[in-house]
Amino acid sequence: MLLKEYRICMPLTVEEYRIGQLYMISKHSHEQSSDGEGVEVIINEPYESAVHGEGQYTEKRVYLNRKLPAWIRGFIPKIFYITEKAWNYYPYTVTEYTCSFLPKFQIRIETKFENNNGCNAQVFRDKPTPEEDVCFIDIATDDITEGYYKKSEDLRSFHSAKTGRGPLLDNWRETSEPIMCSYKLVAAKFEVYGFQSRVEGFVHKNIRDILLAGHRQAVAWMDEWYGMSLEDVRKFERKLQEETNCKVNCQKKTQDSKNDAKLNNGGGRHSISRSTSWNNGTEPCSYSATNGPADIKPRHRLPSAPE
Template identity: 80%
Template structure:
C-alpha cells in the first residue's frame, strides 16, 4: 500500500524517493526490514510554512519494521530540532487494549480513535472507490464494513499508533506541533482505508512477490521524482545527494529499543489555520 501510494503521490519533482530498502536484524526485535525515504512536499505545505523553508527541501523517513512492531521517524533536512516519531503495534483485537504501550493505561484525553469505515475524511483524501462502507473485495468477499463492524467482525486487527511531535523552534513550537497532531489523523485514516480497499491487488502474494512489487514501483517513483528535479534545477542533483546518504545511517539507533520510554505528545497551543471542508465517509 505504501509503495503504491508513494507512486501515486509523486509527480513534478515532488513525492517519495526511496533511498534504502533492505533486510535488517535487531538484537531485540529480530529480523525485519529497514527503509529510508525522502519526501519532497513543498507545494503541499500551508502558505505560512512555505514562507520560511527552502524551495527544495525534504523530510527524511526512517522506518524499522519488525511486524507486528514498527518504528517510524521523520526529520527535516534543514531543521534538526524537528522530529515526528510514530511507534506502531498491531494486535488481534478491536482497539480495547489501553495498556498496549506500557503498564500504565494511556490517558483518555491522549487517545484518538480512528474508524476506517465511518470517520469523516477531508475532501482532498476522499475517494469513492476507497469508501469501506460500500467496498467489497472480489478475491476474499470481505466487506462492506457496516455499522458496529468493530464489534461484529471476526477476525479483526487494530493498528495502535503512538505519535510524538517535536519542533523546538522559538515562536513556532506550539503552532507547528498543533498542526502536526491536527493533520496526522487524516493521513493515518486515508492510509489504512487504502490498505483495505486495495487488498485485491496483492492478496495471495508471497513475500518474494511483495519485494519485487516494491522494487518495481520504487524504481518508477524515484524516476518520477528525480527526472523533474534535474530538468528544473541544475543544482538539484547536489541537493539530492546530501544529508542522510546510505553511509551515514546509524541503523542501531535508540529508536529500535522498545523499552525506551517515549513521551506521548498531544496537541497544544492555538492555530489560525483555516478549517478544511470534510466529506462523509459514505453516502447517507
Template identity: 65%
Template sequence: MSKDVMLLKEYRICMPLTVEEYRVGQLYTISKHSHQESDTGEGVEVLRSETHCDPKLGQGHFSEKRLHLASKLPSWARSFIPRIFYITEKARNYYPYTVTEYTCSFLPKFSVHIETKYEDNCGTNDNVFRVEKEKCKVEVDYVDISSDDVPERHYKMTEDLKRFSSMKTGRGPLQTGWWKKSRPVMCSYKLVRVQFEVFGLQSRVEQYIHKVIRDVLLVGHRQAFAWVDEWYSMSLEDVRTFESQMQTATNQKFGCQEA
C-alpha cells in the same frame, strides 16, 4: 501537570483483516501510494531499502526515504519554509512492531517518532506500549476507517468503505460499529511523539502535524482495505518484488539510481 511529564498521542485503527494478512497489505499499500504521489519534483524518493538485524528484535527491514512535500503545506508554513526542502523518514520494520522517525532538512529541532504494534483485537489493549504513566500522558484517538471524514482531496468513491465489498474475501461494506461484530478484526496501534522546539510556533506546528498524521493514517488504512483484492493473493515474496519495482519506478521520477 508537571513539565517533566511527556505528552504522547496514541492512534488506534481497526481493520477487517488479520495481522498476518495486513503484513502484505501494508507493504503493498505504502509502495503503491508512494508511487502515485511521486510527481516530478515532489513525492517520495527511496534512498535505502535493505534487511536489518536488531540484537533484541531480530530480523527486520530498514528503509530511508525523502518526502518532498513543499506544495502540500498550508500557506502560513510555506511563508517561512525554503522552496526546496524535504522530510527524511527512517523506518525499522520488525513486524508486528515498527519504529518510524521523521526529521526535517532545515529544522534540527523538529522530529516525529512513531511506534507501531499490530494485534488481533479491536483496540482493547489499553497499555500495548507499556508506557510509564508517571512519566507520560497518553491521549487515545480512535480512527474509524468507515465513518470518519476524509479530506476532500483524498476522497474516492472506490475507497468509500461504506460502499466497498471485497470480491476475494467477501468482507465489507463496513457499516457504523462494524468492528464490534466483524471477524477477523485487528488493530493498528500507533504511539506518536511530535517535537518542534521553536518559540512562538511550537503549539501550532505540533497540532498541524498531528492533524496531518491522522489524515494520513485514515486514508492509508482505508486504501489498504479498498485495495485488498489487488494484494490478497500475494505472498510476502510477491509483495517484496512489487515493492522493489515501485521503488525503481518512483526513483526514476526524481532521476535517481535505484537505492
C-alpha cells in the same frame, strides 16, 4: 512534545496486513509522487536487531513543499525534504522523521499490530495511555479531507470479491471477523519558541488524515494484494520503488535546470532569507511580529460515504 496514541482497526488479520501494508505504502508513494515531489527511496535492505531480531530498514526522502499550507511555505526554502527512517520488525515498527531545514523538528512513531478491536489499553507501556491522548480512527465512518476521498475507497460501499468482506456498516468494529488493530504512539516535537504548539498540533492533524487515508486504502485495495506472498509483494515494492524514484528525480532535474537558467540570466532570486532563530530557538521570528499570527484555514472535509 505532543504525544498521542492512535488506534486504527481493519477487517484483516495481522498476518494479512503484513502484505497489505507493504503493497499500500508502495502504491500510495507512487501515486503521490509527481512534478519533483513525492517519496524517494534511498535505502531498503534487511536489518537485524539484538532486541527485535530480523527486520527491514528503509530510508526515504519525502519532498512535499507544495503540499504545505501557505503560512509554513513562507518560512522555508522551496526545495527541502523530510527524511523518513523506519525499522520494521513486524508486527512491531519504529519510524522517525526529521527535516532537512528544521533540526529541532522530529516525529517518532512506534507501532504495534494486534488481532483485536483496539481494546488493549497497555500495548506500549506498563500504564495505559491517558484517555484524553487516545484517538480512535474509524476507517469507515470518519470524515476525510476532500483531497483524499475516492468513491472506490469508500468502505461503507466496498465489497471484496476475493474474501467476501465488506461493506463496513455501523458497529463493524464489534461484529467484524477477522479484525485487527494498528496501535500507533506518535510523538511530535518542534522546540522553537512561539511556534511549538501550533506546529505540533498541525503535525498531528495531518498525521491523523494520513493514517485514515492509508488504512482505508489498504482495505480498499484488498483484492489487488490478497493472496500475494511476501516475496511477491517485495518484488512489487522494488518495481514501484524504481518507478517512483525515476518520477521524482527526473522532475527534480528538470526543475533544477530551469532554476539554473534563471540564475544565469540574472533573473533568479533567493528563495529565502530568514533569521537563524529557527535553528537556535532564542529569537522570536520577525514574521509574526510584523504581520500578526496567520490563521490556519480549515480544509474542506467530506463525509466518508456521501449520500
